[in-house]
Amino acid sequence: MFRLKLVPDSLAFDFLRHMRLTAAFSAMLALVSIGLFFGKGLNLGIDFRGGILIEAQSQNAVEVAKIRSDLSRLSLGDISIQSFGSKRDILIRVQRQEGDETAQIAAIQRITETLGENFDIRRTEFVGPTIGAELAEKGMLAVGCALLAIMIYIWFRFEWQFSIAAVIALGHDVISTVGLFALASFEFNLATVAAILTIAGYSINDTVVVFDRVRENLRKYKSWDQAKILNKSLNETLSRTVMTSVTTSLALLAIIIFGGAVLRDFALAMLWGVTIGTYSSIFVAVGVISRFDLKRSDDEDNSAPVPEYER
Amino acid sequence: MLQFEGWKKTVVLFVILLGCAYAVPNLFNGSRSDQSTAGVMRFLPGEAINLGLDLQGGSHLLLRADLPAVREERLEGIAEQLRLSFRDEKIRFKGLKASPKAVTFTLRKTENETTLQNIFKELGREFQVINEALTYNVSFSEAGLQLMADNTVEQAIEIIRRRLDPDGTKEPIIQRQGRDRVLIQLPGIDDPERIKRLLGQTARLTFQLVDTRTTADEAKRTGRVPPGSQLLESVNKGEASYIVEKRVMVSGEMLDNASAGFDQNGRPSVNFQLNAAGGRKFGRVTAENIGRPFAIILDGKVVSAPVIQAQIFTNGQITGTFTVEETQELSLILRAGALPAPLIVLEERSVGPGLGADSIAAGQIAAVVGMILVIIYMVASYGLFGIFAVGALFVNIILILGALSALQATLTLPGIAGIVLTMGMAVDSNVLIFERVREELRAGRKVRAAIEAGYKRAISTIIDSNLTTLFAALFLFIFGTGPIKGFAVTLSLGILTSMFTAIMVTRLFIVLWTDAKKPKGLVL
Numbered sequence: 001m002f003r004l005k006l007v008p009d010s011l012a013f014d015f016l017r018h019m020r021l022t023a024a025f026s027a028m029l030a031l032v033s034i035g036l037f038f039g040k041g042l043n044l045g046i047d048f049r050g051g052i053l054i055e056a057q058s059q060n061a062v063e064v065a066k067i068r069s070d071l072s073r074l075s076l077g078d079i080s081i082q083s084f085g086s087k088r089d090i091l092i093r094v095q096r097q098e099g100d101e102t103a104q105i106a107a108i109q110r111i112t113e114t115l116g117e118n119f120d121i122r123r124t125e126f127v128g129p130t131i132g133a134e135l136a137e138k139g140m141l142a143v144g145c146a147l148l149a150i151m152i153y154i155w156f157r158f159e160w161q162f163s164i165a166a167v168i169a170l171g172h173d174v175i176s177t178v179g180l181f182a183l184a185s186f187e188f189n190l191a192t193v194a195a196i197l198t199i200a201g202y203s204i205n206d207t208v209v210v211f212d213r214v215r216e217n218l219r220k221y222k223s224w225d226q227a228k229i230l231n232k233s234l235n236e237t238l239s240r241t242v243m244t245s246v247t248t249s250l251a252l253l254a255i256i257i258f259g260g261a262v263l264r265d266f267a268l269a270m271l272w273g274v275t276i277g278t279y280s281s282i283f284v285a286v287g288v289i290s291r292f293d294l295k296r297s298d299d300e301d302n303s304a305p306v307p308e309y310e311r
Numbered sequence: 312m313l314q315f316e317g318w319k320k321t322v323v324l325f326v327i328l329l330g331c332a333y334a335v336p337n338l339f340n341g342s343r344s345d346q347s348t349a350g351v352m353r354f355l356p357g358e359a360i361n362l363g364l365d366l367q368g369g370s371h372l373l374l375r376a377d378l379p380a381v382r383e384e385r386l387e388g389i390a391e392q393l394r395l396s397f398r399d400e401k402i403r404f405k406g407l408k409a410s411p412k413a414v415t416f417t418l419r420k421t422e423n424e425t426t427l428q429n430i431f432k433e434l435g436r437e438f439q440v441i442n443e444a445l446t447y448n449v450s451f452s453e454a455g456l457q458l459m460a461d462n463t464v465e466q467a468i469e470i471i472r473r474r475l476d477p478d479g480t481k482e483p484i485i486q487r488q489g490r491d492r493v494l495i496q497l498p499g500i501d502d503p504e505r506i507k508r509l510l511g512q513t514a515r516l517t518f519q520l521v522d523t524r525t526t527a528d529e530a531k532r533t534g535r536v537p538p539g540s541q542l543l544e545s546v547n548k549g550e551a552s553y554i555v556e557k558r559v560m561v562s563g564e565m566l567d568n569a570s571a572g573f574d575q576n577g578r579p580s581v582n583f584q585l586n587a588a589g590g591r592k593f594g595r596v597t598a599e600n601i602g603r604p605f606a607i608i609l610d611g612k613v614v615s616a617p618v619i620q621a622q623i624f625t626n627g628q629i630t631g632t633f634t635v636e637e638t639q640e641l642s643l644i645l646r647a648g649a650l651p652a653p654l655i656v657l658e659e660r661s662v663g664p665g666l667g668a669d670s671i672a673a674g675q676i677a678a679v680v681g682m683i684l685v686i687i688y689m690v691a692s693y694g695l696f697g698i699f700a701v702g703a704l705f706v707n708i709i710l711i712l713g714a715l716s717a718l719q720a721t722l723t724l725p726g727i728a729g730i731v732l733t734m735g736m737a738v739d740s741n742v743l744i745f746e747r748v749r750e751e752l753r754a755g756r757k758v759r760a761a762i763e764a765g766y767k768r769a770i771s772t773i774i775d776s777n778l779t780t781l782f783a784a785l786f787l788f789i790f791g792t793g794p795i796k797g798f799a800v801t802l803s804l805g806i807l808t809s810m811f812t813a814i815m816v817t818r819l820f821i822v823l824w825t826d827a828k829k830p831k832g833l834v835l
Contacts, residue, residue: 003834004691009753055666105507105656112504122666124503126659131373135792142790149782157775191725194787194795198732198802201783205736208776209743216768240746243692244739247685251735254681255728260673263728270732 006246007239015234015282016227016290022283026172033179040182045189046125048139050132052094052108055123056115061087070114076107085261089122096129104128139193143174146197150204158211159295165288166207169280173203176276177269191266199273202248206241206281213237214289218296226294230286238282245278315822323815327706330713337712360715363723363797366671368664369498370506376467376491376652378460382451383411385459389434389449390414396430413450421445460490466651468493473647474509492657503661508640512610513650516563518593520556521604521616527552546612547632553613555606560596565589567625569645571638579638580630583645590625598622609641674727681731682708689738693745696835699820700741703812707737710808711801720804723797733805740777740813744769749835758833759825770814777806 046053067090068081077095084091092111097103104126112121127135147170155163177196181188213233221229252274255267336359364371390409393416397404407416431440437455441448451459468485475497476483484496500506522540528551530536536554544552569583585593597605597619606616607629614631633641685704690697711730715722748765756764784806787799824830 002691003694004688009749057665102655105511105659109504120663120665121503122663124659124661126656128657131658138790138792142786145790146783146786149786150779153779153782190792190795194725194791194798197783197787201780201802202736204779204783205739205776208779209772212772212775236750237746239749240739240742243742243746244736247688247738247742248732248735250684250688251681251731254677254684255731257677258673258680259677259728259731260670262670262724263673263677266725266728 005239006242009239011235011238012231013235013238014231015286016231019283019287019290023287026280026284026287029176029179030172033175033182036179036182037175042178042182042188043185045187045192046093046127046132047189048132048136050096050104050127050129052092052097052104052111053123053125054092054094054108054111054121055084056090056092056119056121058088058090058119062090064090067092067115071111074107074110074114076110089261135190139190142193143197143200146200147171147174150200154204154208154211158215161289161292161294162211162215165285165292166204166211168288169207169285170200170203172280172284173199173273173276177273180272181269186265186269192269195266195269195273198270199277202270202274203277203280206244206277207285209240210234210237210281210286211289214286218294222296227290230290234282234286241278241282245274248274315819319815320819323819326811327709327816330706330710333713333716334709336716358716358719360712361719361721362667362671363721363726364496364498364660364667365662365724366667366722366727367498368500368662368667369496370500370503370659370661372495372497372506372510372656373488373658374493374495374510374654375657376460376464376493377655378463378491378652379411381459381463381652382456383409385451386411386414386449389438392434393430393449396433400426400430402426413448415446415448418445418447463651464491464493467654470648470650471495471510471654474644475506477643477647493654499664500661501664503659505640507656507659509644510650510654512644513653514563514641514644514647515610515649516566516645517559517608518561518596519559519606519608520596520600521606522554522556523603525554527554530554543606543608543611543613546609546614553606553616555608555613560605561585561589561593563645563649565592566645569642571635571642572628574628574630578630579633579635580628581633581638581642581645582626582628583642585625585627587625593627594622594624670724671727674724674731678727678731678734681734685734685738689741693835695824696741696745696748696821699817699824700738700745702820703741703817704734704737706816707805707808707812708734710812711804714804714808715801718800720800721797722801725795725798726801729798729801729805733802733809736780737805737809737812740769740773740809741817743773743776744813744817745835752833752835758830761833762821762825766814766818773810773813777810781806 062083064081064083068079071079071081071092076097079095080093082091083089094107094111097107108124108126112119115121147167150170151163151167154166174196177199178188180186181192186192210233213236214230217224217229217233217236221232224232249271252267252271255263256271259267386409390407393414394407396402397407402422403419404416405419408414431438431449434440434449435455437451437458438449439452439455441450464487468487471493472483472485475481475485475495481497481499483498484494486494488494495506497506522537524537527542530542531552536542539558540554540556542552543555565585565588567584567586567589569581572580572582574580601619601621604616604618607614614629617630629641682704686701689700689704693700708730711733714720744765747769748761751761751764752758754761781803784799784803788796788803791799
């Protein structure tokens with residue numbers, strides 16, 4: 001009977017052999033990301049920076065250049081206009097206006113008036129400077145608390161070495177995702193924070209599955225070399241890791257292609273996260289624990305062969 | 312493990328049926344009140360899922376009540392009250408003035424302590440008086456400030472409700488947040504600008520006599536306004552200003568009703584009726600001042616200043632340069648009453664109904680396509696067991712929808728993404744189990760023993776991995792706002808239901824299959 005198997009049953013790949021290479025790659029990825037974050041900076045959306053976002057749909061195709069010249073006459077400062085989804089849709093972003101909140105509201109009014117009757121205003125978002133700062137603070141708090149809680153949970157369920165490895169792997173994913181956003185100038189907004197936390201959740205899920213197997217094999221093969229056990233655990237879980245990455249990516253692809261413009265960036269970030277999360281649970285998480293001398297617990301020994309009556 | 316007791320089967324079946332019962336109302340999308348479905352709906356427990364404002368269209372507004380402005384205004388009132396009381400008691404003072412945070416004055420000489428205390432008591436218990444020798448400082452006490460904030464925000468919420476939802480049909484959510492904030496969620500709005508127009512003015516209406524002793528031009532030129540009067544601008548830019556007596560003759564609180572209409576020249580106007588007390592006062596003032604212009608003032612600007620032709624009691628008319636729409640909005644605002652404080656918009660998110668509908672449609676297509684892709688992949692990888700997993704996936708989706716309806720949680724656009732994502736991740740638990748079973752088969756176990764061992768070993772992994780993901784979702788829920796919160800809810804529910812379906816539902820399928828077929832071999 002046909003079975004689609006992306007990973008052969010009898011795979012025995014030496015993941016740890018190239019550990020130097022992957023460690024160097026990961027370190028570089030993290031460093032470049034940090035460099036991009038501080039050097040180039042994030043393209044912060046209005047959620048965090050404050051400002052105005054208007055999505056409008058015209059009855060016929062839009063000449064972005066004409067709209068741009070019309071709106072620049074309002075002298076509202078930095079205005080970005082882009083097509084959004086179809087030729088009839090545009091997305092207008094306006095920087096935070098000088099002055100207090102009333103100045104912002106007035107700006108929205110002037111833009112909608114300038115666009116005129118031909119446009120249907122589909123979405124208006126305005127975030128004042130006070131709220132922007134609060135949202136940024138809350139977002140960072142959310143990511144920080146989630147990482148901490150995950151670390152504590154893993155520490156309870158496994159040994160402390162696993163907890164450290166898991167958090168390093170997670171930090172690696174979060175930092176490189178932020179780096180990607182800086183590099184590609186994707187808009188970084190509240191939805192991005194949600195995407196990052198979901199990536200963290202996905203990545204930790206993957207890591208825990210591998211760790212679970214490592215723990216089991218540590219009990220099972222007491223006399224084995226630690227690196228051999230880690231390699232065996234990775235090979236045994238690889239089939240599942242690939243299966244889950246593929247199903248999740250398929251679902252994400254569906255969102256990217258059909259889910260509409262609003263969700264596209266979100267799903268793209270997630271797709272990146274699934275890829276990097278899979279990579280990090282193999283090479284970063286296991287790579288880190290391979291540096292430790294892990295405790296072999298003495299309880300139940302599963303190494304006995306399958307008993308006769310079960311055959 | 313493969314012994315699946317009868318009661319367990321019943322529980323699983325019951326949960327699935329419950330999920331279906333709660334999920335079914337969603338098939339009749341948005342037609343809750345529709346006659347054709349009303350009969351069916353009566354037998355079902357729940358209602359359809361609450362759609363978030365980003366899906367059904369609507370406005371989310373976060374406002375701040377300008378409390379410092381209220382405080383300043385109250386202190387100005389206090390200064391005025393002290394001035395009158397001192398005059399009555401023949402107390403001599405100097406330098407009486409109100410600053411944004413306090414009223415200060417200095418007495419000329421020591422006064423009777425009891426008289427002073429009586430005057431201060433009349434100011435109200437929100438205020439505290441501190442003095443150093445003869446210099447006095449009147450300000451809000453800590454508790455007084457809190458009381459002022461509470462009263463102002465609660466009153467503002469009441470007025471906002473009356474302005475936005477005069478008929479009580481739109482079900483807006485209006486909540487106080489923190490000390491001075493008000494959150495408004497108003498579904499189904501075509502014109503978000505209208506909301507801001509309705510809330511943008513405090514709408515304090517007063518009638519004050521115009522001071523005819525001098526003209527506005529002269530006052531501007533000399534920089535002197537007669538005592539007891541003030542210079543006010545006209546609402547129409549470029550029109551002449553007015554010198555108006557400070558004394559308020561009649562104010563908006565005395566209004567009984569207001570409606571849009573037309574004056575005798577056919578211009579749009581706001582017609583109003585005063586209550587009995589207001590009518591008496593209006594009648595007295597108009598009788599005494601025939602021939603003098605009477606200013607109608609809205610939020611500190613003169614709308615118009617018609618000359619009093621005859622005595623008027625309860626019924627009056629405001630005309631200016633209004634459009635019909637403006638008179639309708641103004642009369643609505645006047646009926647609702649004045650806001651106790653100006654409102655400042657801190658955050659606004661409005662979605663038109665068209666975009667919401669498009670988002671739902673796109674989300675549905677993405678969900679169906681994602682589902683089909685996952686089904687093909689699962690069946691290709693695991694054959695019959697893949698079909699079991701797909702069956703469990705369907706149950707999973709039904710349970711998510713059912714749980715969302717039962718909890719009356721709000722489904723947002725990121726929430727739809729959460730559901731689609733859960734589909735990808737939901738099969739993960741099944742994959743874990745199936746991969747484990749594969750290994751056990753390879754180790755030489757028989758079908759039943761392999762399935763049994765596979766389940767037993769996979770479960771702790773499933774629980775560990777899902778619980779950690781649940782943590783991430785929990786923090787999203789705690790710190791997230793609006794749509795993000797919705798995403799966290801669907802993600803958490805998805806994790807819980809997918810654990811249930813993988814551990815219980817797929818297993819039920821497999822148990823039923825092994826019991827019926829008694830397979831000797833299994834290709835997985």
